[in-house]
Amino acid sequence: MKAIVIDSEQQLLWQDQPEPSPGPGQVAIRVRATAVNRADLMQRAGLYPPPPGASDILGLECAGEISALGSGVSQWRVGDRVCALLAGGGYGETVVSHQDHVLPVPEGLDFFEAAALPEVFATAWLNLYMLGGLQPGQKVLLHAGASGVGTAAIQLCKGLDNPVFVTVGTEEKLEFCRQLGASAGHLRTSGDFEPVVKEWAGKGGVAAILDPVGGNYLEQNVKCLGTDGSLIIIGLMGGRSGPLDLGRLLVKRISVVGSTLRSRSDASKADVVRQLREQVWPGFAEGRFRPVIHSRFPIREAGAALALVADNKTTGKVILELE
Ligand SMILES: NC(=O)c1ccc[n+]([C@@H]2O[C@H](COP(=O)([O-])OP(=O)(O)OC[C@H]3O[C@@H](n4cnc5c(N)ncnc54)[C@H](OP(=O)(O)O)[C@@H]3O)[C@@H](O)[C@H]2O)c1
Structure with missing residues (x-):
């Protein structure tokens, strides 16, 4: 062959x-x-x-x-x-x-x-619904919303009643994600996402973050999560380490999960x-x-x-x- x-x-x-x-x-x-x-x-x-x-x-x-x-x-x-x-x-x-x-x-x-x-729907399903245990109505922050994984995750979230906020690189991608079902979003080139996500999510924060970026988003991600929230890291496009405030983890009972599908x-x-x-x-x-x-x-x-x-x-x- x-x-x-x-x-x-x-x-x-x-x-x-x-x-x-x-x-x-x-x-x-x-x-x-x-x-x-x-x-x-x-x-x-x-x-x-x-x-x-x-x-x-x-x-x-x-x-x-x-x-x-x-x-x-x-x-x-x-x-x-x-x-x-x-x-x-x-x-x-x-x-x-x-x-x-x-x-x-x-x-x-x-x-x-x-x-x-197969790969993108399996990744989105595994991480948001099997590991993240999302329940209807819970809010999700999704980085790289217009990626293969992101476009699958937006559709699952819309279909299962989970409002989703995306971060993306261009206005065109943001508009595409909105059409697909994202409730709101932010251009990653226009500054920190944390204040915009917090305003969108309100006092309760987001329940889960599907994050292929890692290191340079870690601090903001932890701040966006609500009590008992989950940060599910599936990629390291933004580096493999970053500052982690363990006090926030403790007080909000946050889980940080690293996840790869291929090696399961x-x-x-x-x-x-x-x-x-x-x-x-x-x-x-x-x-x-x-x-x-x-x-x-x-x-x-x-x-x-x-x-x-x-x-x-x-x-x-x-x-x-x-x-
Ligand atoms: N752990 C697992 O099991 C698993 C399985 C599948 C995929 N993944 C990971 O999930 C991610 C998406 O995969 P994919 O194949 O769907 O990707 P993709 O379609 O190639 O999309 C990736 C997008 O990420 C954004 N991006 C690139 N560098 C970035 C950075 N430094 N910070 C923030 N955003 C950045 C870009 O979009 P913008 O223009 O919008 O920024 C890019 O188009 C990858 O990191 C991949 O390794 C993990």
């Missing part, structure tokens, strides 16, 4: 690679589309190695048809139209996935749309995928949720696609099409 390979100068080349075959409990998927994630930039730079046992080919999600079944797989058939959450390998013509990390392509969507869903156990990811299928997937057929796609590139142009993401030019997902 062909797959994207990273050369010594971090260029992405479409080259021959050994075709993987499914082991027990796994399925092989003939990939029709995959999508770029911020993590791909770090993996390309050698800063985010795949977890043990995972493919070292880029690609954390895909959509396509099941092409082979490993032993013990009963819930899927060859030819099924699926999308999958992957620990790697999506940038190749064939990928293997644990059978419980696979989801049907939602009714009415094509492969390009379905490839935009197979069983834990299967649980996330099962909940997505039951609680989120029907929302695509009903029109409550939708894929947010910025642009599509042929897989051979993966380098250009990653450059667009690295430049913070995207709103939602960038899709890579396989022939």
